[in-house]
Amino acid sequence: MSFLLSCPLCGPRDVYEFRFGGEAQARPTPGADQRSWGEYLYMRTNVSGVERAWWFHRAGCRRWFQAERDTRTNTVIRTGWAPLGGNLPSGNSSGSDG
């Protein structure tokens, strides 16, 4: 395996049990214009640093949850049911790669 992810229900499991669901972001209101939907559907921060993202426990309880993970090192900081409260750590931009 390459790293462990802790499902809030099932506990630490091989990351290959999960489906990555992309970075968490705010959804536009139903009446928002096409540009806002384009932004939501396609544009990503894709941070090199700590990212808050969706994960689905495909080979387990089949529930969606969120994880904070450093995308440079794959270090998982915390996981929990959505939405994860609190702010992401600052100084969260490009830097050396793992």
Added chain:
Amino acid sequence: MIGPLRRLRMGVAKSLKPSYDVVIIGGGSHGLATAYELSKLGVKNVAVLDRSYLGSGASTRNTAIIRSNYRTAQGVAFYDESVKLYERMSVELGLNVLFSQHGHLTLAHTELAIAGLRVRAETNQLLGVDSRVIFHDEIRRIAPALDLSSRPRFPIQAALFHPPGGIIRHDAVVWGYARRAQERGVDLHPYTDVTGIDVVEGRVTGVQTSRGPVRAGIVVNATAGWASTIAQMVGLRLPIVTHPLQALVTEPLKPFLDPVLVSATLHVYVNQTDRGELVIGAEIDPYASYSMRSTLPFLETSASHALELLPAIAGVKVLRQWAGICDMTPDYSPIMGITPVGGFLVDVGWGTYGFKAAPVSGKRMAELIATGRVPDLIAPFALERFYTDSLIGEKAAAAVSH
């Protein structure tokens, strides 16, 4: 061949000038090709900045497959021009880039896959690209080592055969562009980390680097897997998610495999290099990451899937495995051209398939910079397409084939 190149790789750069007309961020095949083509168009005062040695990114980590049998008309025309440029490259750059056009086989294990290959063959042929669907008799002749029996769980039924496809020496491409660009007056600055980009009233005016500030009228983002981190410096988000992609290489064997083999069903591809090694690759790792560590699951699944295709390689030793990072777009097509920030151009979204495109994107990006007009060939690949619902879906032709 190594002498001049080693000096470049060691790359002790001259001092940064206070100002350049064009600053290209990223010294991979794309940044270097763009710089070289700019010098040919007479654009002077161009610099390429890379935070590490030249070619340290995906450009020397890829599996060097070159082909043009894509699925969309826009994609096929674009990659076809690149294959043609690669065919002339050894002469153009004065360096043997070892382009071996041994052919490319995309295998179909299901009826549905055959239907998909037929669509590609038809589109390819309409645009003059040599590509056709073939069956067991012909496959056996081209790749006798392939297991065409009904033993595997997913027996091979047909293949898309693309004779001009092949592999190349990726380091030579990078070195060749770097050397020629430098000879023509481009300033190459390895070990120069871009840490910020200055924007005044919606236009770029320069970049901040680990070696000091540089003024620039035009800044090109050619940083592939790191593209989002550079775009963030001008406050732009891109439709890109960075994923690792891994590969492995075996000990050398006597030549027994001519074409590149790709199986989307088995998520694996294999080719034999001129040195006899088997290069084996797969799809991207299934989560976003900037980490370039290789993993055991990749090694296990790729090895076992390659054995489904070529049972004879059981017992062959793996020499090494490695990873690079890829700037994946939602439609598996690149993003080239202008952005909402004046003077800030992108040549990104190269995903797992961008090495083959360096010559054509370098040429067309240079043309855009020199003339101020977006060339027709790359106009469909504009960033704006994500706001107008005009995506160029190449996933079927690019998710496992790179």
